[in-house]
Amino acid sequence: MENERLYSVKWYKDDELQSVEFFRFVPRETPQLIVYDLPGINVNKTLSDWQRVYLSRVSLASSGHYRCEVSAEGPSFSSVSGGGHMEVVVLPKKRPTITGGKSSYRAGDLVDVNCTSAASKPAANIRWFINERKANANYIRQYKAVFGDDGLETTVLGLTFEVHESHLQNEGKLTLRCVASVNSIPSDSSSHHNQYLSNNNNPPPAASSTASLGGYEVNAGRTSSPEHFYNPLIIETMSMVSEVRFEERRYSNARPI
Secondary structure: OOOOOEEEEEEEEEOOOOEEEEEEEOOOOOOOEEEOOEOOEOEOOOOOOOOOEEEOOOOHHHOEEEEEEEEEOOOOOEEEEEEEEEEEEEOOOOOOEEEOOOOOOOOOOEEEEEEEEEEEEOOEEEEEEEOOEEOOHHHEEEOOOEEOOOOOEEEEEEEEEEOOHHHHOOOOEEEEEEEEEEOOOOOOOEEEEEEEOOOOOOOOOOOEOOEEOOHHHHHOOOOOOOOEEOOOEEEOOOOOEEEEEEEEEEEEEEEEO
């Protein structure tokens, strides 16, 4: 279509039942740009044109399959289209937390703790580490994710094991760490819960608890940069949304309209 005159550019959002147009650009009409109301779609008219569409205030309702159709004027009246799936990912506002730990342990004691990562979409994937080594799968207790009224999910992962002498090799200190990550977003977000263990009759030193936030501190509640750009769709991320992923597919076969 490089040598043909542009007739229109249309954007659609598809769901399971229908394809709904939300943006139209026709250069020879007045107004050239028309936007149709659709839940989750907030088009920035000032920044949008025949080449790209800017979406502001994206939310979970903005997720879905998007398709762009470009049509030429006569005599060919041909058109091409391309599309892909856009997923809005919401990171937790808070760091993962560990609950249930005691102030001290001895060899033979039972450790029974939970790690909770609250309010994300999709549900966070949690991993447990004991003294910086991935916990044995037999120690892990799985719980079902809890859905909030806002559609966000809270994940809890338990850790239960008997303390052995091998756990006390680091100057008698046992370190438990849980790491939560959402979707494919890499994150060093973690919560540390350090317990000093005693295997003699001397009083144990006071327990300490430390926490590091890493990526969540940067991304939760705001984005690391004001805009993320995806071709052909350009997304202006705001609010709690921390990442928008757009997987592009193009359909190059021309067809008459």
